[in-house]
Amino acid sequence: MGSTDRIKNVAKRVAKWHDAGYQIVVVPSAMSGETNRIIGLAKEIMADPNPRELDMIASTGEQVSVGLLAIALQALGKQAVSYAGWQVPIKTDSSYTKARIASIDDAKVNADLAEGKIVIITGFQGVDELGNITTLGRGGSDTSAVAIAAALKAQECLIYTDVDGVYTTDPRVVSDARKLNTVTFEEMLEMASLGSKVLQIRSVEFAGNYRMPTRVLSSLTDPLMPLAEEIVSGTLISFEEDTNMEQATITGIAFNRDEAKLTVFGVPDKPGIAFQILGPIADANIEVDMIIQNQSVDGKTDFTFTVPRGDYNKAMDVLNASVKEHIGAGNIIGDSKVSKVSVVGVGMRSHVGIASQMFRTLSDEGINIQMISTSEIKISVLIDEKYMELAVRALHKAFELEAA
Ligand code: ASP
Ligand code: MG
Secondary structure (H helix, E strand, C coil), X not given: CCCHHHHHHHHHHHHHHHHCCCCCEECCCCCCCHHHHHHHHHHHHCCCCCHHHHHHHHCHHHHHHHHHHHHHHHHCCCCEEEECHHHCCEEECCCCCCCCEEEECCHHHHHHHHCCCEEEECCCEEECCCCCEEECCCCCHHHHHHHHHHHCCCCCEEEEECCCCCECCCCXXXXXXXXXXXXXXXXXXXXXXXXXXXXXXXXXXXXXXXXXXXXXXXXXXXCCCCHHHHHCCCEEEECHHHCCCCCCCCCEEEEXXXXXXXXXXXXXXXXXXXXXXXXXXXHCCCCCCCXXXXXXXXXXXXXXXXXXXXXXXXXXXXXXXXHHHHHCCCCEEEEEEEEEEEEECHHHHCCCCXXXXXXXXXXXXXXXXXXXXXXXXXXXXXXXXXXXHHHHHHHHHHCCCCCC
């Protein structure tokens, strides 16, 4: 929501759904740029403000939005009521700036809906056990929306955003990327964790856990566009067994530019080594993604893993300290200019040869694969960041994902 004009448009769209006979709960995020602006104010005073106070500030953007939207709906003659997270309440743990939802009370909301009201609840925020305001992490209003939909056992959760759906890959990298009509929540989870930033990943986890069909739609379309048209305009995140999925082997190509890898050479190949290397990394709150341990030669092996690039220096320090302390081995080297490219698709379960096609495509482009990891529905490779876009384009073409 960018301006009061945009808010009036949201109100028109919501009123349209309500007129069609739906009970509606709306979960707005802050007006665009607002969360950055208010967090910026705190950071003008101090580089690293207290997280509790930061949440007190960051949560206000949404409070403005819900009030304005209620007023805009009332101006259209609708009954509407707005609530902050603590009024519902949406209870969370106390991890300020990245709180997790613990429970949502549906009583008040259901009573309002039964009276014909449109209910508007702040996204992004909640309240902890002690009554402190918390926020769910940047982009958290997606998670609020899906969680509220699940708590209310809604028919569907519609997420209106600045993109018009989920694409086979980022259209900024591949111009003929195609919009998907449906994607399974498992694929969406892989794509989100692999760097497609359409939705906050936790919202997809909620959708999966609570089996909440969730649709990504554009907020920029004409708000009075006919419902039947609007509903098919985005991408439905659904469940494999519920839909006759488009019969593709591969659904999309995801990528993450900002990876880094670290290798410890010549570690003794004996029980406990992986734990001794990765334990301190986990204790430092650094997320490890891909891991390779080589075949040992003369009782020694090499151990390589990847971390988010932003944690590279910290991981290197932790590793230097722990290797010296426990393992007594090895040279440590690292590379902070690597990227991960993944092909994703539930079709992989029933098709063979996806990996070889992926590797052949990269080989034809002369791209060296540094690490490989797989799950049931994705294959990821780590490559030099220089070749990331080339790899994404080549794979998108090789798996024939382009728009018809
Ligand atoms: N306003 C919050 C943010 O910018 C939440 C959201 O937009 O989803 O992160
Ligand atoms: Mg958002």
